[in-house]
Amino acid sequence: MSTPTLIGVAAFRGRYTARLIQFGEDPQVLVPLLRRIWTDTFSRDTGAMAAALLAHDWWSLAVNPKPRRWDQQRPVPGLGHPADNDTIRRGALREDVGGALEWLYLLHLDQRRLVVYEATVHGRWLRHSAHHLDPADELFITEPADDGGGPEMTVCTVCGAVDEIDHVEVPSMAGYGYDTATSCTRCGSSVATDPMFGDHVTRKPWPPHNPTTGDATGSAR
Known part of the structure; x- marks a missing residue:
């Protein structure tokens, strides 16, 4: 067919x-x-x-x-x-x-x-x-479940988080279609889209940079 x-x-x-x-x-x-x-x-x-x-x-x-x-x-x-x-x-x-x-x-x-x-x-x-x-440009990819029988997983290609995704979709200010924002709740990497300008991908550093001086909060002693 x-x-x-x-x-x-x-x-x-x-x-x-x-x-x-x-x-x-x-x-x-x-x-x-x-x-x-x-x-x-x-x-x-x-x-x-x-x-x-x-x-x-x-x-x-x-x-x-x-x-x-x-x-x-x-x-x-x-x-x-x-x-x-x-x-x-x-x-x-x-x-x-x-x-x-x-x-x-x-x-x-x-x-x-x-x-x-x-x-x-x-x-x-x-x-x-x-x-x-x-495919190397993709921020989020879909992979089969580990056990082969469950639903597919959404994986962040920056930090490897599985199904830790936040997605927002609203009518676009362009007058047609939708603006979307999809972000990883672990590392903060995100992709924003709109029907006029397409995708804007933000890849956060991973693993996060450790403080070089001071204590664990980054405060100098």
Whole structure:
């Protein structure tokens, strides 16, 4: 069963340019695939990757697409199977979704970041998640539970705290979307987001610097 998905590039004030992937995937599948395409096919050149994605609509994306007898176009090496139709889409996050779409993936070129939106039952785009194309840039990551049977854990990549996360979300002053702040309650590292300027990551020193003089409180004797 197909999962109609848009993939494209974010622009100013919530606008975007995108192409259709007829057989898209949810973020658990497509985010790792896009990271691999970014690394293996485009050598981490986000602009080149965006231009290639916007050159076609797509049946599906793949790192090593194989020719198929029913395809009318040859596969694009390192990227996927282009579709026959050729319609570039321009829209805004505040507009109705329109059509049978499930996901929207937008590249933020200057930040090497991918933001994922999910279509709601009310036909609106709702921010689902944000991902750096280089996983090393992520402040918080999700990992399987230690026992393999419990819920996934959210881990701070600065201090290693597990599920010690505080999250606040409020309607954005930009007039659309939400401003968010997610922080580690152990080390104080945080990531703040807004729909206009994207992410701002603050990594606190860890372990904390010990006082160099005086007692444990840092007071000189």
